[in-house]
Amino acid sequence: MNKLFLVIFLVVSQWCRAQEFQAGDFGILADGQTLNTRSIQAAIDHIHEKGGGKLVFSAGNYVTGTIYLKSNVTLHLEEGASLLGSNNPFDYVKDPYVNWQSMIFAIKQRHIGITGKGTINGRGFQTAVNAVQNVHRGIVEDELKLDRVREWNRPENIYFRECEDVTIQDITLRDPGSWNQTYDQCVNLLVERIKVDSKSYWNNDGIDIVDCRNVVIRDSYFDAADDAICFKSHDANAFCDSILVENCVARSSASALKFGTVSRGGFKNFVVRNLTVYDTYRSAITFAAVDGGFVENILVDGVRSINTGNVIFLRIGDRWSQGKKPYMKNITIKNVYAEVPLDKPDAGYNYEGPIEDLPRNISPASIVGLPEYKIENVRLENIELVYPGGGNPLYAHRGTDPSELDSIPEMADKYPEFSQFKELPAWGFYIRHAKNIDFKNVTFKAARKDYRPAIVTDDLTGGTWTGVRFEEPQSDEKKQYIFHNSQNINVD
Amino acid sequence: MKRIAYLGLFFLMAANVQAAEYNASLFGCKSDGVTNNTSSIQYAIDFISGKGGGTLHFYVGRYLTGSFELKSNVTIELHEGAVILASPNVYDYLNYSGSRALIYANGQSNIKIQGKGVIQGQVPLFTANMENLTSKGIVRKDSQHLLPDLIRIENSEQVTVDGIMLLNGLENVQSYIGCRQLSLSNQIIKSNAYGSSTGIFLSACSAVELRSLYVDASGKPLREEGKNEIRLQENCVTPNGKKL
Numbered sequence: 001m002n003k004l005f006l007v008i009f010l011v012v013s014q015w016c017r018a019q020e021f022q023a024g025d026f027g028i029l030a031d032g033q034t035l036n037t038r039s040i041q042a043a044i045d046h047i048h049e050k051g052g053g054k055l056v057f058s059a060g061n062y063v064t065g066t067i068y069l070k071s072n073v074t075l076h077l078e079e080g081a082s083l084l085g086s087n088n089p090f091d092y093v094k095d096p097y098v099n100w101q102s103m104i105f106a107i108k109q110r111h112i113g114i115t116g117k118g119t120i121n122g123r124g125f126q127t128a129v130n131a132v133q134n135v136h137r138g139i140v141e142d143e144l145k146l147d148r149v150r151e152w153n154r155p156e157n158i159y160f161r162e163c164e165d166v167t168i169q170d171i172t173l174r175d176p177g178s179w180n181q182t183y184d185q186c187v188n189l190l191v192e193r194i195k196v197d198s199k200s201y202w203n204n205d206g207i208d209i210v211d212c213r214n215v216v217i218r219d220s221y222f223d224a225a226d227d228a229i230c231f232k233s234h235d236a237n238a239f240c241d242s243i244l245v246e247n248c249v250a251r252s253s254a255s256a257l258k259f260g261t262v263s264r265g266g267f268k269n270f271v272v273r274n275l276t277v278y279d280t281y282r283s284a285i286t287f288a289a290v291d292g293g294f295v296e297n298i299l300v301d302g303v304r305s306i307n308t309g310n311v312i313f314l315r316i317g318d319r320w321s322q323g324k325k326p327y328m329k330n331i332t333i334k335n336v337y338a339e340v341p342l343d344k345p346d347a348g349y350n351y352e353g354p355i356e357d358l359p360r361n362i363s364p365a366s367i368v369g370l371p372e373y374k375i376e377n378v379r380l381e382n383i384e385l386v387y388p389g390g391g392n393p394l395y396a397h398r399g400t401d402p403s404e405l406d407s408i409p410e411m412a413d414k415y416p417e418f419s420q421f422k423e424l425p426a427w428g429f430y431i432r433h434a435k436n437i438d439f440k441n442v443t444f445k446a447a448r449k450d451y452r453p454a455i456v457t458d459d460l461t462g463g464t465w466t467g468v469r470f471e472e473p474q475s476d477e478k479k480q481y482i483f484h485n486s487q488n489i490n491v492d
Numbered sequence: 493m494k495r496i497a498y499l500g501l502f503f504l505m506a507a508n509v510q511a512a513e514y515n516a517s518l519f520g521c522k523s524d525g526v527t528n529n530t531s532s533i534q535y536a537i538d539f540i541s542g543k544g545g546g547t548l549h550f551y552v553g554r555y556l557t558g559s560f561e562l563k564s565n566v567t568i569e570l571h572e573g574a575v576i577l578a579s580p581n582v583y584d585y586l587n588y589s590g591s592r593a594l595i596y597a598n599g600q601s602n603i604k605i606q607g608k609g610v611i612q613g614q615v616p617l618f619t620a621n622m623e624n625l626t627s628k629g630i631v632r633k634d635s636q637h638l639l640p641d642l643i644r645i646e647n648s649e650q651v652t653v654d655g656i657m658l659l660n661g662l663e664n665v666q667s668y669i670g671c672r673q674l675s676l677s678n679q680i681i682k683s684n685a686y687g688s689s690t691g692i693f694l695s696a697c698s699a700v701e702l703r704s705l706y707v708d709a710s711g712k713p714l715r716e717e718g719k720n721e722i723r724l725q726e727n728c729v730t731p732n733g734k735k736l
């Protein structure tokens with residue numbers, strides 16, 4: 001009997017201790033030159049077969065191509081340890097199951113992680129440039145859309161698919177050739193205290209969570225060329241569910257917090273708390289349902305958005321819906337302070353966002369549905385939006401006559417972006433095709449006089465607006481809101 | 493038979509005239525805003541011109557460069573989001589007949605810059621570098637002639653700059669001297685970072701057409717020298733609603 005206890009004790013303690021294995025013991029070299037792909041894979045396979053444990057990389061530079069992480073194995077990068085991506089595009093596998101390239105894959109594995117204060121640096125700029133030249137040489141096929149290799153033909157740093165119990169802690173992620181990290185249809189994902197510093201090439205998203213359930217992202221920092229904290233839904237029969245994002249800082253040359261663009265299934269039950277956004281080119285918050293997906297039960301509480309081009313952009317579109325009906329409802333955004341600059345917010349960062357959709361004065365925040373798909377039940381509470389104002393009608397003009405408001409294109413099948421309509425008729429908020437939009441204690445400030453009113457609604461039914469205030473120089477007589485085709489809005 | 497021969501000849505000629513399309517990446521241009529692409533861009537233009545002409549396409553991205561010269565029958569197409577970014581280093585600019593420019597041409601015909609893209613100067617950085625050089629006595633104080641234009645075209649014909657946004661020039665955003673059949677259209681010019689910046693400088697040009705220009709410049713929107721024949725000016729305004 002005692003013997004049995006002893007055996008159980010030994011097994012359990014062994015399992016809890018997460019046995020450590022040193023990378024050096026597998027002949028993995030930290031010289032910054034040797035391609036370690038095969039050795040790292042052998043180490044992972046070995047640890048996996050032994051029942052699991054940690055593969056520890058001590059300080060040094062470890063060059064690698066594609067490796068596959070397996071169940072019960074954690075890669076632990078000690079401070080000063082860097083996994084460096086090979087610059088040879090042929091060192092990366094395009095995994096046939098996910099049809100994408102990555103440095104670190106995990107597919108259908110459980111209880112895995114990447115931890116430690118070390119770095120994963122994809123060195124993706126040079127790899128992407130080399131990939132373009134392979135296409136020009138005629139040895140790799142790619143359409144070279146926008147003169148670059150498509151994003152699935154460039155390596156990410158991390159791509160996990162259908163994994164369970166995933167821990168990503170303390171690491172720094174840098175410069176992949178594509179997105180930084182994708183977690184696709186994973187369950188129980190914890191991401192904490194990580195740093196993403198990645199402005200090296202197109203599509204450098206900070207983090208992409210695709211159709212995952214039970215996710216926590218907290219105490220993390222994202223500085224990325226493309227969307228910083230991004231949720232997607234690739235599968236029409238799956239969706240992102242039960243997600244907490246808290247105490248994060250985001251800087252992006254696209255959007256800081258984004259749902260979409262690919263939005264086939266949907267997004268529900270989100271809490272986002274204490275988000276700081278700065279020097280961000282597009283929107284602090286973009287929720288897009290443009291491919292038939294839904295957005296539902298979302299609470300955003302506490303946003304500080306400084307020097308960011310746009311504050312809120314909620315959009316229903318009809319791009320790749322294939323008959324599926326999109327909806328967006330029950331969204332609360334509260335306790336927001338935002339400053340929108342006159343000049344380009346991300347000037348000076350590598351891979352600045354593209355100057356586009358001009359001529360256009362400063363764009364307002366917007367909620368834009370479609371005539372057949374309204375955005376419903378949005379509550380905006382305790383919000384202060386500070387704009388530069390100064391919209392000049394000679395530069396770009398959109399009046400508030402019914403005919404001019406009706407002339408704003410729907411752009412249902414276009415890529416959703418706050419700037420897509422070019423000039424909009426309001427400087428603060430534009431709402432179209434929506435139901436029950438409530439404002440409570442919302443202040444709009446313009447530093448200089450703008451030719452437009454602060455708010456324009458078009459096809460809005462229902463809403464209670466209390467404590468909505470406007471500050472704009474030389475505008476005492478100006479009517480700050482225009483209701484077009486709108487009804488049952490109670491303003492007091 | 494003769495007919496077929498003519499037809500064949502026609503197709504051959506048509507194929508010959510048909511402009512070829514080239515991506516900037518083919519010549520190693522990098523869109524990171526950091527790599528200096530001068531040599532690649534110049535090689536591309538010379539190459540395309542040598543093949544009888546064509547279009548060099550720049551897609552979204554920021555292409556840092558110093559001076560390069562346009563050649564006959566070459567079109568620079570800046571797609572939406574593409575930025576030709578002027579180097580802040582004065583030594584990256586060549587001295588062309590006493591003047592400097594980011595994009596220069598002399599004695600060429602049928603040259604075009606078109607698209608929704610941007611040509612952007614880096615004025616605060618450039619002037620800071622100049623001040624540094626003057627303070628060390630390396631560059632003389634009266635060094636105005638060193639200030640590059642974003643575009644300077646001399647003695648050329650069939651010159652078109654269509655749809656481009658021009659940002660932050662120095663003394664002259666764009667200069668055209670002794671050009672014939674010059675068409676500037678659909679441009680947005682914003683140049684307020686330098687003390688007195690001229691939007692468009694024209695000297696001894698004929699058959700000039702100005703269409704749909706929005707010129708927001710700290711100096712004159714349009715400055716003329718000598719005799720110019722402006723055949724058409726329509727829908728050209730400053731931020732105050734004045735004509736050029």
